[in-house]
Amino acid sequence: xxxxxxxxxxxxxxxxxxxxxxxxxxxxxxxxxxxxxxxxxxxxxxxxxxxxxxxxxxxxxxxxxxxxxxxxxxxxxxxxxxxxxxxxxxxxxxxxxxxxxxxxxxxxxxxxxxxxxxxxxxxxxxxxxxxxxxxxxxx
Amino acid sequence: xxxxxxxxxxxxxxxxxxxxxxxxxxxxxxxxxxxxxxxxxxxxxxxxxxxxxxxxxxxxxxxxxxxxxxxxxxxxxxxxxxxxxxxxxxxxxxxxxxxxxxxxxxxxxxxxxxxxxxxxxxxxxxxxxxxxxxxxxxx
Amino acid sequence: xxxxxxxxxxxxxxxxxxxxxxxxxxxxxxxxxxxxxxxxxxxxxxxxxxxxxxxxxxxxxxxxxxxxxxxxxxxxxxxxxxxxxxxxxxxxxxxxxxxxxxxxxxxxxxxxxxxxxxxxxxxxxxxxxxxxxxxxxxx
Numbered sequence: 001x002x003x004x005x006x007x008x009x010x011x012x013x014x015x016x017x018x019x020x021x022x023x024x025x026x027x028x029x030x031x032x033x034x035x036x037x038x039x040x041x042x043x044x045x046x047x048x049x050x051x052x053x054x055x056x057x058x059x060x061x062x063x064x065x066x067x068x069x070x071x072x073x074x075x076x077x078x079x080x081x082x083x084x085x086x087x088x089x090x091x092x093x094x095x096x097x098x099x100x101x102x103x104x105x106x107x108x109x110x111x112x113x114x115x116x117x118x119x120x121x122x123x124x125x126x127x128x129x130x131x132x133x134x135x136x137x138x139x
Numbered sequence: 140x141x142x143x144x145x146x147x148x149x150x151x152x153x154x155x156x157x158x159x160x161x162x163x164x165x166x167x168x169x170x171x172x173x174x175x176x177x178x179x180x181x182x183x184x185x186x187x188x189x190x191x192x193x194x195x196x197x198x199x200x201x202x203x204x205x206x207x208x209x210x211x212x213x214x215x216x217x218x219x220x221x222x223x224x225x226x227x228x229x230x231x232x233x234x235x236x237x238x239x240x241x242x243x244x245x246x247x248x249x250x251x252x253x254x255x256x257x258x259x260x261x262x263x264x265x266x267x268x269x270x271x272x273x274x275x276x277x278x
Numbered sequence: 279x280x281x282x283x284x285x286x287x288x289x290x291x292x293x294x295x296x297x298x299x300x301x302x303x304x305x306x307x308x309x310x311x312x313x314x315x316x317x318x319x320x321x322x323x324x325x326x327x328x329x330x331x332x333x334x335x336x337x338x339x340x341x342x343x344x345x346x347x348x349x350x351x352x353x354x355x356x357x358x359x360x361x362x363x364x365x366x367x368x369x370x371x372x373x374x375x376x377x378x379x380x381x382x383x384x385x386x387x388x389x390x391x392x393x394x395x396x397x398x399x400x401x402x403x404x405x406x407x408x409x410x411x412x413x414x415x416x417x
């Protein structure tokens with residue numbers, strides 16, 4: 001049996017929804033030698049999160065930002081956890097609404113993503129942060 | 140150690156929330172021989188998603204559709220990704236809000252679901268699609 | 279290879295958002311002997327759910343309750359699944375919006391949580407329930 005466990009430090013991304021499929025795959029070169037397995041991608045933060053979603057159109061990423069920022073508004077008057085800024089509590093809620101871990105089957109050396117699926121980083125905070133992702137693959 | 144990996148092609152379901160527990164289990168007959176393991180159920184799409192939820196009342200499924208379609212309205216004027224129809228961008232958002240993968244312990248030959256839990260397919264697009272689910276079991 | 283599978287019965291918590299990291303870890307003393315592995319934490323219910331989120335400020339937990347109860351209101355007139363109370367259908371929706379399973383890498387005997395991450399129980403029903411969590415660790 002093979003275990004691979006890597007701490008992947010992503011580049012800094014501004015607030016928004018970003019495709020990081022290639023960045024994650026490049027941090028896991030051992031994947032290519034795995035015939036059948038499963039990869040767990042885990043983000044170690046509470047104000048950024050993960051998703052698998054549409055990997056083609058930039059307008060999808062923009063519309064994500066629009067919808068999430070309307071649904072969980074910065075500086076809403078009913079928030080009490082405001083010491084770290086108007087975007088902080090909304091970031092925690094958006095993180096709870098999306099994914100902290102993705103479990104993806106690995107087949108023939110690659111994550112078995114659907115044709116239109118890419119790995120997304122959802123950066124919910126204003127300002128650019130370098131986020132840590134822990135990847136764990138077993139095969 | 141045992142690995143099972145199957146590409147499960149579900150029947151075509153119309154827009155809405157559908158119980159597919161039996162369909163998924165029947166595609167994995169090897170489950171019955173597993174004493175202790177874990178099953179990962181992964182949907183390979185960006186406009187349909189998964190959940191574990193209440194497995195008894197049809198009105199729960201109807202209320203899911205009502206709530207999600209109010210929260211993420213078809214054809215909302217702030218969406219810019221509209222080329223593929225009024226239901227397309229909402230489908231991507233609903234998929235991000237729910238689950239793309241479920242990791243379920245397997246005990247004594249069966250997924251260790253709670254009494255009221257069933258595996259749901261959330262079909263977010265108008266029109267019926269046949270969706271692919273990749274199932275990976277390790278034991 | 280090591281498999282650990284435990285049925286963890288949590289204490290009863292009232293409606294709200296509760297940190298249960300210690301309770302889950304104490305139910306898995308075998309974790310401390312694991313160098314590299316992955317832990318799956320799975321809740322066997324449809325009206326309570328899980329998250330990893332901010333582990334420090336009580337006001338974060340309060341704001342979670344405020345936001346979720348505004349987004350999915352008890353007794354909304356468009357719900358039809360009302361036999362089990364005004365809080366029941368909202369509980370199912372909140373569970374679908376958050377997590378039923380968390381997959382967390384294990385490193386050097388501990389879940390590789392980020393500095394600010396804690397395991398949350400989201401209890402969506404009025405009244406206190408004792409919830410069952412199935413934990414599965416492979417290493």
